[in-house]
Amino acid sequence: MDRRSLIKNAGIAGVLAAGVAPAVHAQAAIRWRLASSFPKSLDTIYGAAEIFAAKVKAMSGGRFDISVHAAGELMPAFGVVDGVEKATVEVAHTAPYYFFGKNECFALGCAIPFGLNSRQMTAWMYEGNGLKLMREFYAKYNMISFPGGNTGAQMGGWYRKEIKSMADVRGLKIRIGGFAGKVLERMGAVPQNIPGGEIYQSLEKGTIDAAEWVGPYDDQKLGFNKVAPFYYYPGWWEGGPQLDFFINQKAYDGLSAENKAIVEAAAAEAHTHMQARYDARNPTALKQLVGAGTKLRPFSNDVLAEAFKHSMAVYDELNTKNPEWRKIYDDYSKFRADQNLWFRFTEATFDRFMQAQKL
Numbered sequence: 186m187d188r189r190s191l192i193k194n195a196g197i198a199g200v201l202a203a204g205v206a207p208a209v210h211a212q213a214a215i216r217w218r219l220a221s222s223f224p225k226s227l228d229t230i231y232g233a234a235e236i237f238a239a240k241v242k243a244m245s246g247g248r249f250d251i252s253v254h255a256a257g258e259l260m261p262a263f264g265v266v267d268g269v270e271k272a273t274v275e276v277a278h279t280a281p282y283y284f285f286g287k288n289e290c291f292a293l294g295c296a297i298p299f300g301l302n303s304r305q306m307t308a309w310m311y312e313g314n315g316l317k318l319m320r321e322f323y324a325k326y327n328m329i330s331f332p333g334g335n336t337g338a339q340m341g342g343w344y345r346k347e348i349k350s351m352a353d354v355r356g357l358k359i360r361i362g363g364f365a366g367k368v369l370e371r372m373g374a375v376p377q378n379i380p381g382g383e384i385y386q387s388l389e390k391g392t393i394d395a396a397e398w399v400g401p402y403d404d405q406k407l408g409f410n411k412v413a414p415f416y417y418y419p420g421w422w423e424g425g426p427q428l429d430f431f432i433n434q435k436a437y438d439g440l441s442a443e444n445k446a447i448v449e450a451a452a453a454e455a456h457t458h459m460q461a462r463y464d465a466r467n468p469t470a471l472k473q474l475v476g477a478g479t480k481l482r483p484f485s486n487d488v489l490a491e492a493f494k495h496s497m498a499v500y501d502e503l504n505t506k507n508p509e510w511r512k513i514y515d516d517y518s519k520f521r522a523d524q525n526l527w528f529r530f531t532e533a534t535f536d537r538f539m540q541a542q543k544l
Contacts, residue, residue: 299421
């Protein structure tokens with residue numbers, strides 16, 4: 186071994202002994218844009234996209250930067266799926282059921298009337314066949330999905346007049362997101378699909394008679410209590426609506442294995458964080474709304490029974506005419522049956538007892 190070789194090898198040995206790896210080529214910086222379907226004012230639902238982007242940047246050491254854009258900045262709230270499909274943006278954060286007009290299967294990735302609650306939805310996605318089946322469906326839109334949050338069971342919305350029976354539902358012009366409009370239409374209502382940032386004005390002007398959004402924390406921020414006095418529960422159409430991050434398939438495929446893992450981990454954190462924010466903030470907001478004069482009302486049993494009947498009829502019709510729906514819903518409905526049996530003996534019984542106690 187000559188002198189130069191000896192020095193070279195000794196140098197490498199010294200570096201390794203010191204615990205320092207030889208220099209490698211740095212990965213090229215990645216810059217993506219995310220289009221949200223929500224306004225910035227909603228720190229819960231819009232905020233999940235900010236958490237996602239912040240975690241991606243932190244875990245990549247700043248090499249992977251995703252700018253987050255509110256509804257209307259890059260494209261309309263309901264244009265984000267087209268934006269991802271056509272690679273106008275790399276990512277969207279949205280409620281999949283907004284796009285049921287393209288195909289009813291989008292609703293199954295978010296919420297359907299009398300569907301899964303939030304924990305059950307997460308279980309179906311991660312431990313059941315939910316993620317696999319929905320990704321197979323979304324692939325035809327050139328995108329891959331990652332669970333991106335859940336609101337938990339929602340409220341039934343704000344009404345300018347009381348809903349005492351089915352007679353009060355007929356002719357009701359109600360803003361409602363996603364698939365539930367199909368059911369309400371059968372019940373005689375007139376559903377309207379309006380972005381979150383435009384609901385207040387429509388309710389204030391009387392363009393609509395009622396509106397639902399999420400729950401007390403968001404609804405208070407949006408000021409719905411100022412233009413409609415009656416606040417109904419539960420939101421039978423949204424027992425556990427899941428938000429998604431939709432990522433353009435080509436953009437995702439171009440990521441390294443490390444960056445794909447970062448995206449997955451960041452989405453999972455945002456998914457958990459959104460539910461935690463809603464659960465932590467809704468109780469105080471509800472107390473404040475009631476204290477300010479909001480009239481809290483439950484839907485009557487006849488309204489709920491009628492809604493359930495029409496929901497099941499819609500699903501039967503879709504099983505006949507939409508093979509993609511049938512494939513996914515068959516798995517979904519079996520999972521729902523097992524989950525409800527389990528929750529009946531555990532969560533539901535425990536919750537009913539605790540809610541009857543003086544705490």
